[in-house]
Amino acid sequence: MSSFFRTISAFTSRCSSSSPFTKQLYGQTFGIIQPTLARGFKVRTSVKKLCNDCYVVRRKGKVYVYCKTNKKHKQRQG
Known part of the structure; x- marks a missing residue:
């Protein structure tokens, strides 16, 4: 069980990297998708x-x- 938490903490530390490419990559892959707002009929x-x-x-x-x-x-x- 502790190895699972180590893996998660290692993954989250990689996600919070200061590289703009990394933030963009992880933001698109694991971020919440924002729906485009359009008013229909x-x-x-x-x-x-x-x-x-x-x-x-x-x-x-x-x-x-x-x-x-x-x-x-x-x-x-x-």
Whole structure:
């Protein structure tokens, strides 16, 4: 069991090296992956304007609602 902790401590000491290449390598391999934030559409059966800046667009047989001020208002009928 103590050999396991020695291996872990040796590994973590190598990860905390001051080399930028090492930090980049270990950061990509073992780091937490950050999701890219993108606001999608709310899919609803009936769409409606939620504020004065919302506007309705028809494309490819679907109705979309876009908003200039609040991106959370984006909707797609479907």
